[in-house]
Amino acid sequence: MRKNIVLLGFYVGDEYFEKYSKGDSFPQVAAYKLEGRFLDAMRLGGAFVNTVASIAVSTYPRNKRIFFPGMQKVSSEGSCRIVPLLNLPMLKMFSRLLGTLYGLFRLRKSKTDMVCVYAAHTPNLVAAYVFRKFLGVNYFVYIPDLPIYMDMGVGRLLVTRVLKKIDSWLIDNLISRSAGVFVASEYMVADSSRWSKKPFMV
Structure with missing residues (x-):
């Protein structure tokens, strides 16, 4: 039976990505x-996939x-909803969360079997x-990098380091509440006692 999946992440389509990534200090080409x-x-596995995404860009300035x-955009393979994003410090995450929630609940009338979250990013989780x-509707998380090692930043202010620790804890907690994870290596699963027993696929 064909599965209806929502991919929740940053895949905005080539045209949008190329247009709005120009001039970015750190364009997220590899992740995209x-x-x-x-x-x-x-x-290719036979799923019908709708996407809800916001572009991954560096924060102003x-x-x-x-x-x-x-x-x-709508095609025979599924719809692509790109949510608007306010790219200012602190407001960026809140803006992404509201836009993503709106995009997800707009799909509530169509049957959704599962949600796949690309990357362990707090607003999407x-x-x-x-x-x-x-x-x-259960959600699964694709984890290309371990959250604790993402966006470490050197020379950050104390308050920023504290917020980063809180964010890492929240990410770990939300992953532990997922139905399963996709990882780049089986050793990533054993890293956290919170979600080491989750069903996983490499």
Whole structure:
């Protein structure tokens, strides 16, 4: 039976990505391509996949653009909803969370068997968790990098380091509430006592 999946992440399509990544200090090319391969794999496996995404970009002022517009495209393979993003410090995560929740709940009328979250990013994980609580749809997490080692930053302020630790704890907690994980190596699963017993696929 064909599965209806929502891929929740950063895959915005080549045209949008190329247009709005120009001039970015750290364009997320490798991560974008990897998520694209993950999407291709699910569709080649016979799944019908709708995507809800916001672009992964550096926060202002490293990227001079403050606002990224939303848009939607529909094809025979599934819809692609790009949510608008306010690219300012602190507001960026809140903006991504609200946009992602809106995008997910817009799909509530179509049958969704599961949500796949690409990368352990707090707003996307929170949105998937809330969606599961309201509609009972399980979510799975694709983890290309261990959250504790992501965006370490050298010479950060004390408050930033504290917030990063809180964020890492929250990510770990939300992964532990997922139905399973996709990882790049089986050794990644054993790293956390919170989700080491989760069903996983390498």
